[in-house]
Amino acid sequence: MEKYTLPKLPYGYDSLEPHFDSRTMEIHHLKHHQTYLDKLNASLEKYPEFFEKPIEILLSDLNNLPEDVRLSVKNNGGGFYHHSLFWNFLSPNGGGNPSSSFKNILVSSFGDFDLFKEKFSSVALSQFGSGWAWLVEKDGRLDIISTSNQDSPVSSGYKIIIGLDVWEHAYYLNYQNRRADYITAWWNLVNWSEAERRFNEK
Ligand code: MN3
Secondary structure, three states, X not given: OOXXXXXXXXXOOOOOOOOOOHHHHHHHHHHHHHHHHHXXXXXXXXXXXXXXXXXXXXXXXXXXXXXXXXXXHHHHHHHHHHHHHHHHOEOOOOOOOXXXXXXXXXXXXXXXXXXXXHHHHHHXXXXXXXXXXXXXXXXXXXXXXXXXXXXOHHHHOOEEEEEXXXXXXXXXXXXXXXXXXXXXXXXXXXXXXXXXXXXXXX
């Protein structure tokens, strides 16, 4: 049975400089992401049938999992899944504005594009301790939420459109405790075409 595997980054570790530095990207991918993956795979060894399912399917129905792996899927499965998405939410050609059609969707949901960015930044900044900020969709409605640790929006029925890792490991080497500077830098990297693709995906 095939286990879950570490996805490659769609760009080089140094491609997001100067906003996200090469060393942080490399450690984040090869150490943090890899560790979530290894722990997830180890915990599912006695239930190899789960490896046939996309991890987001397991995360979307945690209560249906055997109790002895539920917490590992929530934490390590969440970490594995969220980082797999996160790399694609970033692009060396990112930042700036979304397409006009996707921008209109954000404007109709949040008033205007700058208000959307302000609200997202504020949610990311005020998440206490480790976690993520998310742009999510449920029942046709867009919302900005945060979750703690690796708790997944998909476990609450949300579709993830875009997300920002605000664990200190994502920024501490370059930004130390200045999460606000990291968030400001992130806006230069946001892969809007991936966000739009996910929004339109059924
Ligand atoms: Mn991380």
